[in-house]
Amino acid sequence: MxxxxxxxxxxxxxxxxxxxxxxxxxxxxxxxxxAQSRLLWEIGPAGAEVAALRTRLDLDAGYLSRLLRTLxxxxxxxxxxTGGDGRVRSARLTEAxxxxxxxxxxxxxxxxxSMLAPLRDGQRGRLVSAMAEVERLLMxxxxxxxxxxxxxxxxxxxxxxxxxxxxxxxxxxxxxxxGDDDHELVPPAGVFLVATLATEAVGCxxxxxxxxxxxxxxxxxxxxxxxxxxxxxxxxxxxxxxAAAAGAxxxxxxxxxxxxxxxxxxxxxxxxxxxxxxxxxxxxxxxAKRLDGVAGPN
Amino acid sequence: MxxxxxxxxxxxxxxxxxxxxxxxxxxxxxxxxxAQSRLLWEIGPAGAEVAALRTRLDLDAGYLSRLLRTLxxxxxxxxxxTGGDGRVRSARLTEAxxxxxxxxxxxxxxxxxSMLAPLRDGQRGRLVSAMAEVERLLMxxxxxxxxxxxxxxxxxxxxxxxxxxxxxxxxxxxxxxxGDDDHELVPPAGVFLVATLATEAVGCxxxxxxxxxxxxxxxxxxxxxxxxxxxxxxxxxxxxxxAAAAGAxxxxxxxxxxxxxxxxxxxxxxxxxxxxxxxxxxxxxxxAKRLDGVAGPN
DNA sequence: CATGATTGCTGACTTTAGTCAGGCATTTCC
DNA sequence: GGAAATGCCTGACTAAAGTCAGCAATCATG
Numbered sequence: 001m002x003x004x005x006x007x008x009x010x011x012x013x014x015x016x017x018x019x020x021x022x023x024x025x026x027x028x029x030x031x032x033x034x035a036q037s038r039l040l041w042e043i044g045p046a047g048a049e050v051a052a053l054r055t056r057l058d059l060d061a062g063y064l065s066r067l068l069r070t071l072x073x074x075x076x077x078x079x080x081x082t083g084g085d086g087r088v089r090s091a092r093l094t095e096a097x098x099x100x101x102x103x104x105x106x107x108x109x110x111x112x113x114s115m116l117a118p119l120r121d122g123q124r125g126r127l128v129s130a131m132a133e134v135e136r137l138l139m140x141x142x143x144x145x146x147x148x149x150x151x152x153x154x155x156x157x158x159x160x161x162x163x164x165x166x167x168x169x170x171x172x173x174x175x176x177x178x179g180d181d182d183h184e185l186v187p188p189a190g191v192f193l194v195a196t197l198a199t200e201a202v203g204c205x206x207x208x209x210x211x212x213x214x215x216x217x218x219x220x221x222x223x224x225x226x227x228x229x230x231x232x233x234x235x236x237x238x239x240x241x242x243a244a245a246a247g248a249x250x251x252x253x254x255x256x257x258x259x260x261x262x263x264x265x266x267x268x269x270x271x272x273x274x275x276x277x278x279x280x281x282x283x284x285x286x287x288a289k290r291l292d293g294v295a296g297p298n
Numbered sequence: 299m300x301x302x303x304x305x306x307x308x309x310x311x312x313x314x315x316x317x318x319x320x321x322x323x324x325x326x327x328x329x330x331x332x333a334q335s336r337l338l339w340e341i342g343p344a345g346a347e348v349a350a351l352r353t354r355l356d357l358d359a360g361y362l363s364r365l366l367r368t369l370x371x372x373x374x375x376x377x378x379x380t381g382g383d384g385r386v387r388s389a390r391l392t393e394a395x396x397x398x399x400x401x402x403x404x405x406x407x408x409x410x411x412s413m414l415a416p417l418r419d420g421q422r423g424r425l426v427s428a429m430a431e432v433e434r435l436l437m438x439x440x441x442x443x444x445x446x447x448x449x450x451x452x453x454x455x456x457x458x459x460x461x462x463x464x465x466x467x468x469x470x471x472x473x474x475x476x477g478d479d480d481h482e483l484v485p486p487a488g489v490f491l492v493a494t495l496a497t498e499a500v501g502c503x504x505x506x507x508x509x510x511x512x513x514x515x516x517x518x519x520x521x522x523x524x525x526x527x528x529x530x531x532x533x534x535x536x537x538x539x540x541a542a543a544a545g546a547x548x549x550x551x552x553x554x555x556x557x558x559x560x561x562x563x564x565x566x567x568x569x570x571x572x573x574x575x576x577x578x579x580x581x582x583x584x585x586a587k588r589l590d591g592v593a594g595p596n
Numbered sequence: 597c598a599t600g601a602t603t604g605c606t607g608a609c610t611t612t613a614g615t616c617a618g619g620c621a622t623t624t625c626c
Numbered sequence: 627g628g629a630a631a632t633g634c635c636t637g638a639c640t641a642a643a644g645t646c647a648g649c650a651a652t653c654a655t656g
Contacts, residue, residue: 001411005426009410012429016436017319019496024311033642050604063644065605087603087652112307113299118439120528127435128303131310133428138314141416141425198317230418331612348634361614363635377634385622385633 012134020115027111028104035059039067040076040097041104047092049082055199076100140229143202145238148194150185150206155194158204162221169258170282184208185218191242195222195231202226205235207243207251214277214288215248220262232265244291251291254283310432318413325409326402333357337365338374338395339402345390348377353497374398438527441500443536446492448483448504453492456502460519467556468580482506483516489540493520493529500524503533505541505549512575512586513546518560530563542589549589552581 028037042053054064068091071077076097082090093101116124148155166174185192185206195203202223208216217239222232243251253271255262263285271287278286326335340351352362366389369375374395380388391399414422446453464472483490483504493501500521506514515537520530541549551569553560561583569585576584 001407002414002422005414005422006407006410008426008430009413010406012433013318013322013406013410016429016433017315017322019440020311020436021315021319024315035643051602054604060644060646061604062606062646069605085603085653089604108308108311109299109304112304112311115307115436115439116300116303118441118532119435123435123438123528124303126431127439128306130428130431130435131314132306133424134432135310135314137417137421137425137428138318138413140421141413142317143416230421233418234416333613349632358614358616359634360616360636367635383623383633387634 023111027107030103030107035063036067036071037104039064040071040093040100043077043091043093043097043101045093045098045101047090050079050089050091053091071097136229139197139226140231143195143197143226143229143231143234145193145195145203145234148192148204150192152194154196154201155192155204158194158201158221158223159219161223162204162219165221166256166282170256171258172282174282184210191239192219193235193238195226195235197226203231203235205239207239209243209246209248214250214252215243215246217243217251217253220253227261232262233269236265236269240289240291249291250288252277252286252288254278254280254286256282257284321409325405328401328405334365334369335402337362338369338391338398341375341389341391341395341399343391343396343399345380345388347380347386347388349386351389356497369395434527437495437524438529441493441495441524441527441529441532443491443493443501443532446490446502448490450492452494452499453490453502456492456499456519456521457517459521460502460517463519464554464557464580468554469556470580472580482508489537490517491533491536493524493533495524501529501533503537505537505544507541507544507546512548512550513541513544515541515549515551518551525559530560531567534563534567538587538589547589548586550575550584550586552576552578552584554580555582 025034028034028041030037032040038057039053042048042056048056050064050068053059054061057064059067068077068079071091072079076094077091078094079089079091082088116127119127150156150159163174163176166176184190185208189210190206190208192206193204194201200223202225203221205220206218208218217236220232220235220239222235240251252274253266254277255266257263266287269289271289274286274288276283276286323332326332326339328335330338336355337351340346340354346354348362348366351357352359355362357365366375366377369389370377373392375389376392377387377389380386414425417425448454448457461472482488483506487508488504488506490504491502492499498521500523501519503518504516506516515534518530518533518537520533538549550572551564552575553564555561564585564587567587569587572584572586574581574584
């Protein structure tokens with residue numbers, strides 16, 4: 001833990017977070033309680049399901065219901081059943097609610113501009129790019145990686161996205177059904193990891209540990225929304241650590257020639273190309289890495 | 299208003315402020331209400347005067363008093379008279395309070411580190427310097443400048459700091475009592491501006507408009523805490539604008555040779571040195587600037 | 597179609613936050 | 627020395643935020 005770095009982060013958390021946060025809140029709450037404004041804002045012009053609002057705002061179901069009732073009473077929102085499932089209800093803005101939302105939107109613009117206005121041009125540009133950098137890297141650091149069975153909804157979402165993307169990128173397409181080899185990726189025959197940002201699954205990766213065969217990394221995927229933030233590298237590291245912990249002294253993997261970022265990642269992570277070791281029709285490159293230097297469990 | 303820049307700022311406000319802010323709060327509030335923790339934290343190992351806490355946390359006197367009573371009841375804090383003024387009371391941490399504070403401090407470290415830990419070295423450095431940049435520039439943009447009579451407490455604080463600093467920096471000392479020429483800096487004989495960051499006065503500057511004498515800028519001062527952020531430049535601009543609005547076609551000012559940053563500021567703002575025009579015993583340099591190019595009101 | 601799980605709503609709370617007027621002790625200013 | 631100002635405290639509020647248990651409707655499933 002580096003004292004100097006930590007001090008900067010703490011100072012940042014303290015001043016920026018609190019000060020800007022307070023400003024933001026005071027702009028949002030125009031005579032109405034803050035929670036109501038936030039809710040109104042979160043519903044948005046497109047409307048939203050009650051359950052989605054609950055998770056996004058992290059509110060108690062009862063409290064949220066009451067807030068919705070209040071907004072409904074004020075004529076800003078209508079709540080009603082929407083589609084297939086009759087239990088699920090959606091909130092939509094009325095015309096008045098939409099007007100109010102537009103107002104909040106404009107005020108949010110004004111607040112943002114008020115932070116830029118007092119600065120000179122050079123400073124403005126520097127502030128904005130520093131903000132973008134902070135946001136990007138903070139997102140990266142809020143990604144957590146954990147074990148997750150491939151049958152879990154978050155894992156399914158990742159695998160669907162994985163297959164969809166490969167099907168789109170491979171010249172030959174990618175005709176594999178999700179779930180066909182799930183059994184391979186649950187202990188003790190393997191392990192499956194999912195990377196999560198807040199509540200969204202943004203990456204995954206699996207390890208196959210079949211006795212007598214080389215330990216193999218499979219299904220490594222990172223969502224476009226967080227690509228370039230090192231999530232793939234972290235997944236790879238974690239998979240290697242687990243392979244080493246399981247006694248493997250090397251890991252193998254294969255990949256398609258269209259996945260250039262992945263190939264680059266493997267090379268920079270210390271993988272070297274080896275001859276074909278399986279019959280995967282979609283593979284063009286086969287890699288391996290010795291695990292001598294990889295730390296064990298942790 | 300630049301759409302692109304505003305969008306980045308809004309995105310930043312939304313994700314960083316809310317996400318990090320919420321994290322921060324949840325770390326701070328360990329079973330105790332948030333306001334109490336914040337207060338305990340703000341008192342700190344060195345203790346603090348009640349009035350200082352009130353302005354720093356921007357709390358109602360009654361509410362603050364009650365919070366202090368609660369912390370006192372919990373044996374974490376003692377409040378009592380401290381020094382000269384018997385009305386002023388100070389809060390200090392008891393041993394238990396200090397232990398609690400240390401805990402908060404450690405947890406704050408951990409939170410900060412948890413934001414850095416998942417990143418690689420290069421990313422860490424980039425995040426930290428971007429954070430420092432955001433903090434600096436945001437502070438700069440949160441500084442507001444307004445007219446304020448020199449008798450106002452915030453103005454007095456600035457003037458006291460101004461005189462104190464000059465007394466320390468001038469080779470000859472600076473034996474001037476605050477308030478001697480207050481009458482010169484209230485309309486219509488002049489104007490006095492104060493720069494404020496949140497609740498703290500961080501800079502000031504005055505304009506003297508005596509008929510028959512050159513319009514003169516006086517008492518320009520910027521707190522060390524925000525120096526280098528362009529606050530001096532903004533004060534100077536605003537004073538020039540007001541001078542122009544009052545019909546002046548030039549402004550004068552004098553300064554001491556030890557105030558090198560100020561001299562640099564004047565030069566870069568378009569001031570040029572002129573011969574001595576007054577009998578100020580503390581002045582070594584005299585400057586003037588024509589106001590042809592300066593926009594009128596606003 | 598019976599069962600159990602989900603989803604959302606309501607009533608009845610508690611806690612936290614924040615405000616306001618009045619009061620007392622002390623200090624400062626004529 | 628007395629009036630005004632300052633700093634803090636207390637009592638009596640209100641409003642907002644959050645929690646919990648129970649209920650009713652709906653859906654998936656065998």
